[in-house]
Amino acid sequence: MEIRQLRTFMCIVKLGSFSQAAQFLGYTQSSVTTHIQLLEKELNTVLFERFGHQLMLTTDGERLYEYADSITRLAEDAKNDLDHSASPRGPIIIGMPESLCVYHLSELLQEYISLYPEVELKLKFGISSDFRLLLRKNMMDIAFFLEKTISDHDLVASFLWSEPIVLAASPRNELSRLERIDARHLKGQTLIFVEAGSIYRSMLEKKLAKASVRPRSILEIGQIQTIKQFAVNNLGITVLPLIAVKEEIAAGTLVALPWEGTELQTSAFMVYHKEKWLSHNISSFIRLVRERLLK
Structure with missing residues (x-):
């Protein structure tokens, strides 16, 4: 055995x-x-x-x-x-949304790997609801959430930064010519979303439901790079963290639509279970995040 x-x-x-x-x-x-x-x-x-x-x-x-x-x-x-070794070693399982990994955490992860080469870093991409389950089942050590706030009594959450969300479309899209848009303008439009359960998708879906607006169709795509390319090709409108489309907006291949009403914004948190044993490798990672990212 x-x-x-x-x-x-x-x-x-x-x-x-x-x-x-x-x-x-x-x-x-x-x-x-x-x-x-x-x-x-x-x-x-x-x-x-x-x-x-x-x-x-x-x-x-x-x-x-x-x-x-x-x-x-x-x-x-x-x-x-x-294990009295001076350097952390062993596996650490970290969950995070793809957008945070690519646009915010890649340098930090690289620094951690350089500092502690004997740690086996395992990254899992997904959404907060999945991470909650895995943290509670002790199948994930740390997770990064994109949410407005976290109030779970059994989770320890550290606020990292505010994350603005934008509606992005091709400059050829008819809505790009409007000075202000709201949920009603999305009626009959094709929307390009990441998987169900992401905070920024849920935020927009709630606003559409409240306004009784139905889009023409919804495309669900797992990769942010593919979503952006579809939007650049004017195949639909997407909602993503501003950091994910910042380069395309600067280049003029996408525009941020002027959303009217409640601001589309969320926040990034580092989260772990309050009963989690913080081994040397986990505590070293938490410490590095707090030193580099904690606001």
């Missing part, structure tokens, strides 16, 4: 599927399956069973989970207690 097999087993339980666990851990699905098969063979039992599309723990699986949780925690405690 290996620690990595137990961690794979716990990851499947927390995420609810072999495929999601494989994606999160960076394994092939066949490797995840092999880990479970080896555990089942060694323990002479079955750990999972399926009811339709739902993956369920067997009674023995439930019992093993309790042991696995204790074993992996003890292993981590032993490592933290006995």
Whole structure:
């Protein structure tokens, strides 16, 4: 029985599927399956069973989970207690929106890697709702949120900076000629969004719903660079952090539409769970963020 097999087993339980666990851990699905098969063979039992599309723990699986949780925690405690090396080492899992990584945090990440080359930095792109779940399941160490405010009682959040949001379109778009626009002007327009759940998409969708406005269509695209190119080609209007379209606006390939009404703005936060054990590598990262970015 290996620690990595137990961690794979716990990851499947927390995420609810072999495929999601494989994606999160960076394994092939066949490797995840092999880990479970080896555990089942060694323990002479079955750990999972399926009811339709739902993956369920067997009674023995439930019992093993309790042991696995204790074993992996003890292993981590032993490592933290006995590792007296001066330099941080080991893995650290950090979640962040793509826009923050590309336009705000890349230099800081590079500095951290240079300072602590023995740390294995693992970045996960996504949205705040996903990060909350992973932080609470102790499957992510630190996350960066884009939100107006954070009031979760079980999370420790440090405000970093205010992040203005803009509606961006091609200068060929008809709305670029208006002095002021509001939600009503977006009726019949094509909107280009990142995945559902992002704060800036949600902000605009709420304003459209309040004004009873329906766009002609919505394009959902996962990559910010592709979203910007679609907008440059006048295939629709997008909403993104200003920093993500600053160069295109300066070059004249995109324009920031003059939004009227409540300001589109959010904030960046560094977040971790209040019960998280802050190992040497995690505390070193938090300290660097506070030294470089804390306002």
